[in-house]
Amino acid sequence: MINNSSFFCSWSGGKDSCLALYRAIDQGGVPSYLFNMLTENGQRSRSHGIPREIIEKQAESLKIPVIFGSASWQGYKEEFISVLSEIKKNDTNYGIFGDIDLEEHRKWLEKVCSSVQIKAYLPLWQKKRESLVKELLDLNFKAMVISVKDDVVAKEYLGKIFDWDMVQDFKNADIDISGEGGEFHTLVIDGPIFSFPLQVKPKEKYWRDGYWSMDIGLK
Incomplete structure (x- = not known):
């Protein structure tokens, strides 16, 4: 599906986003960025509370540039879309996400990605x-x-x-x-x-x- 296509990976730092990244690469996709959302002060990841320096070290080891957004939960969607717009400017066509079966979140991801003409791809979706x-x-x-x-x-x-x-x-x-x-x-x-x-x-x-x-x- 994503063979030879450029993608970013929504990166929490955890196992599911990592396995989704692995699968996307294994399917021939070309990673352009890791994308992580931080808290308002830009010091920790919004989802897992991981220090920014740890996320940066993961990116260094993975040899994939990381791009950050920073927002409160109230401003999360606006900032998320703003960063996606910047990512799209570099001809990135797919967004990789590690969701398994949370339908409401999948719909949200597809909506925000489509707003900037990026296709959301969930390699782990509905897997056991x-x-x-x-x-x-x-x-x-x-x-x-x-x-x-x-x-x-x-x-x-x-x-x-x-x-x-x-x-x-x-x-x-x-x-x-x-x-x-x-x-x-x-x-x-x-x-x-x-x-x-x-x-x-x-x-x-x-x-x-x-x-x-x-x-x-x-x-």
Whole structure:
């Protein structure tokens, strides 16, 4: 579908956007940018709370330029479209997203992308959770859990690498193993499309807006 086509990847820093990027490259697409939305002060990612310097280090390892937007939730859509307009000027025709089955969000993505004549492409859409997790782990992507939803996932998982033992724990507890509903968030630190692994260090754990999160920095 995207063979030889230029694309940007909506980049959270986590496992699903990373697997979507991998699939797009594997299908012959040509990555032009990673696109990450930051908070108003431009210091952390809006979705996962990852420090900007970590996202930049991922981009360096992936050898793909990263472009940032920065906004409150209230101004999110306007800023998102503004950045897409700039991306489109560089003949980028597709936007890659890691959504699996949230229909409302898919419709939103398709709407904002089409407003600037970019096609939204979701390589993971409607794929089975188990097969996506198997693909991620078989490819040897290393994803660290950095945020968990309070009363859903225990904060003891913070800082641990997402692996089959964790998957089994989540299945036993009836937790979505892909975290599609925001049950947990990850940071990918290594994998087959990374030129070097990220060296990160855990900092303090903190609670905010219903989530336990772990702050991280570069070593």
